[in-house]
Amino acid sequence: xxxxxxxxxxxxxxxxxxxxxxxxxxxxxxxxxxxxxxxxxxxxxxxxxxxxxxxxxxxxxxxxxxxxxxxxxxxxxxxxxxxxxxxxxxxxxxxxxxxxxxxxxxxxxxxxxxxxxxxxxxxxxxxxxxxxxxxxxxxxxxxxxxxxxxxxxxxxxxxxxxxxxxxxxxxxxxxxxxxxxxxxxxxxxxxxxxxxxxxxxxxxxxxxxxxxxxxxxxxxxxxxxxxxxxxxxxxxxxxxxxxxxxxxxxxxxxxxxxxxxxxxxxxxxxxxxxxxxxxxxxxxxxxxxxxxxxxxxxxxxxxxxxxxxxxxxxxxxxxxxxxxxxxxxxxxxxxxxxxxxxxxxxxxxxxxxxxxxxxxxxxxxxxxxxxxxxxxxxxxxxxxxxxxxxxxxxxxxxxxxxxxxxxxxxxxxxxxxxxxxxxxxxxxxx
DNA sequence: TCTGGGGTCCTAGGACCC
DNA sequence: TCTGGGGTCCTAGGACCC
Numbered sequence: 201x202x203x204x205x206x207x208x209x210x211x212x213x214x215x216x217x218x219x220x221x222x223x224x225x226x227x228x229x230x231x232x233x234x235x236x237x238x239x240x241x242x243x244x245x246x247x248x249x250x251x252x253x254x255x256x257x258x259x260x261x262x263x264x265x266x267x268x269x270x271x272x273x274x275x276x277x278x279x280x281x282x283x284x285x286x287x288x289x290x291x292x293x294x295x296x297x298x299x300x301x302x303x304x305x306x307x308x309x310x311x312x313x314x315x316x317x318x319x320x321x322x323x324x325x326x327x328x329x330x331x332x333x334x335x336x337x338x339x340x341x342x343x344x345x346x347x348x349x350x351x352x353x354x355x356x357x358x359x360x361x362x363x364x365x366x367x368x369x370x371x372x373x374x375x376x377x378x379x380x381x382x383x384x385x386x387x388x389x390x391x392x393x394x395x396x397x398x399x400x401x402x403x404x405x406x407x408x409x410x411x412x413x414x415x416x417x418x419x420x421x422x423x424x425x426x427x428x429x430x431x432x433x434x435x436x437x438x439x440x441x442x443x444x445x446x447x448x449x450x451x452x453x454x455x456x457x458x459x460x461x462x463x464x465x466x467x468x469x470x471x472x473x474x475x476x477x478x479x480x481x482x483x484x485x486x487x488x489x490x491x492x493x494x495x496x497x498x499x500x501x502x503x504x505x506x507x508x509x510x511x512x513x514x515x516x517x518x519x520x521x522x523x524x525x526x527x528x529x530x531x532x533x534x535x536x537x538x539x540x541x542x543x544x545x546x547x548x549x550x551x552x553x554x555x556x557x558x559x560x561x562x563x564x565x566x567x568x569x570x571x572x573x574x575x576x577x578x579x580x581x582x583x584x585x586x587x588x589x590x591x592x593x594x595x596x597x598x599x600x601x602x603x604x605x606x607x608x609x610x611x612x613x614x615x616x617x618x619x620x621x622x623x624x625x626x627x628x629x630x
Numbered sequence: 631t632c633t634g635g636g637g638t639c640c641t642a643g644g645a646c647c648c
Numbered sequence: 649t650c651t652g653g654g655g656t657c658c659t660a661g662g663a664c665c666c
Contacts, residue, residue: 243634250634252666265666270631284634311666397664428641430663461635498658508633516658549635 211378213329214446215317216353216361217300217336220370222313223253226292227282229347239280242269244463252284256370289313292344297449299343303336309449316358318446329354333373359442360384362394381440385413393437400427412438458494459551460484461502474503474545478535479528481550486524487580489552495520495561496552499527501534503549505542512549513538520554520561525572527552 219225223241228234238258243249251272254263261276272279293312300307303326306318319332326332333352340350353364354375361376363384368374376384389411391401403426409415415423415438423431436443447453460481468477478501489495497520501512513534521527531550535541 248631248633252634266633268631268633270633274631314666394665399663430640456638459636463634510661513661514659547634551637 210320212318212356213320213323214355214358214361215319215329215333215336216355216358216365217315217317218351218353218365218369219296219313220349220351221253221255221259222348223284223289224255224258224282225253225348226289227285228255229345230288234280234282235347237280238263238276238278239282240269240272241282241284242272243284292348296340296344296350299339300336301449303332305450306446306448308446309452316361316446330373330375337371337373356381357440357442358444358446359393359437360440363388363392366392382413385416385438385440386411388412390415395433395437403427412440414438455492455494455555457496457500457551457553457555458485458488458492459500459549459553460488461547461549461551463547464545469506469544469546471541471543471545474541474548475532475535477545477548478531478550481548482524482528482531485550485552486522486527486576489522489555490558490576490580493558494555495522495558496555497521498553499530499534500551500553501531501538501549502547502551503535503538503542503545504547506544506546508546511538511542514553516554520556520558521552522558523572524576 224239227239227241234255236257237255238261239255240251240258240263241253242251249269251263251265251267251269253265254272258272258276258279261279263272263275263279269281289312293309297307297309297315300315300317304317304319304322308316310316319329323329323332326335333354337350337352340348349371351365351368351370352373353361353366353368354373355361355364356376356378360381364374364376366374389401390396390404390409391398393412396404404410404415407418407426409417415434418435418438420432420435423434425431427434433443462477462481464474464477468474498514498516500514502510503512504510515530515534517526517530527550
């Protein structure tokens with residue numbers, strides 16, 4: 201909430217910490233040869249990819265996260281492309297979270313490079329919120345190295361803290377006081393809010409809503425009639441109120457789905473190649489489910505054609521599964537039901553949702569299934585030991601192509617830091 | 631030269647059951 | 649010989665986030 205709602209109750213102080221150009225900074229810290237140079241961390245080198253992070257030197261050329269690597273190269277022909285290394289970033293995230301929880305257990309790991317902290321109780325002991333923020337910044341710098349810096353926003357709630365951090369970048373601290381809120385609402389474009397994307401922003405613009413304060417012209421009831429339950433949230437945001445609580449890292453929700461998707465290299469864009477990529481993704485998904493001790497009941501398939509149109513669907517199973525063969529055959533059936541693989545398949549994705557802990561599954565263990573489970577367990581052990589590319593069951597050809605294209609996908613280590621941080625943003629490494 | 635990969639949440643219509 | 653309403657599951661698809 202906005203804070204200050206109760207007499208005698210201390211106003212809530214939320215701190216939002218955002219690492220500056222995170223992946224790029226980590227790479228520069230790790231490799232002195234990259235320091236002071238425009239670098240871009242991106243996905244696979246074999247196909248055209250997007251910019252995951254740009255160093256501050258690269259940003260000077262106008263390079264931004266999200267643009268294609270091709271655009272980045274056009275803006276700065278001598279930019280250095282560095283392939284992303286998710287394991288490296290996760291381990292640095294662990295290290296800075298470990299430092300933060302020395303200050304308070306009320307740390308929400310929002311993503312691999314962002315956290316929220318509730319410092320209501322702790323701030324005064326450290327000379328106030330700003331002083332605490334600066335102390336955290338120098339602690340992290342000492343801990344992680346000079347090249348890895350962070351910006352910190354301070355405000356009465358998460359919504360405003362996330363807005364505040366934009367004015368703190370790079371490496372600064374910015375606070376929004378309760379009395380600043382009306383001005384902030386007048387100045388902040390709706391699309392700057394986390395949760396309002398391009399579509400919603402466009403719909404709002406048709407209603408004459410450009411800034412957060414403009415939302416105040418509409419009643420909550422009206423916004424609900426237009427946007428559904430989301431309308432309630434919009435009405436609150438328009439007043440600078442954020443209803444979402446801080447979810448501390450030790451109370452993270454369970455993972456809800458597990459999946460993989462892959463942009464298909466040119467050589468495999470024909471239906472048979474796409475089918476092989478699908479098998480590969482199902483194997484990885486099944487393996488990850490087993491590693492987590494999970495099984496899922498709904499299989500989702502997503503295919504993309506050369507025109508970037510998506511096709512696919514979902515199918516519920518009778519019993520939750522972690523079996524890649526079941527996942528694969530279900531996904532194949534879905535592909536068939538939706539018109540087969542496109543002649544030129546540019547992306548394949550598979551996801552297993554409605555997951556439960558494997559121990560909750562009482563399945564009829566058919567003899568054949570028991571045998572297959574033993575086989576899969578043995579293969580998991582081999583891959584754990586020698587890496588993902590050590591053993592390919594099906595589609596040897598496709599996997600060779602993928603392995604050559606990507607240099608091997610590396611071992612998928614499931615360090616369960618949090619759902620959002622570990623499982624998201626993982627850039628395949630070369 | 632077209633646009634990666636990992637997720638979450640919401641809505642809507644139809645089927646089915648009571 | 650006509651028809652209610654609530655609950656849950658399934659499928660399809662959209663929007664959004666980092």
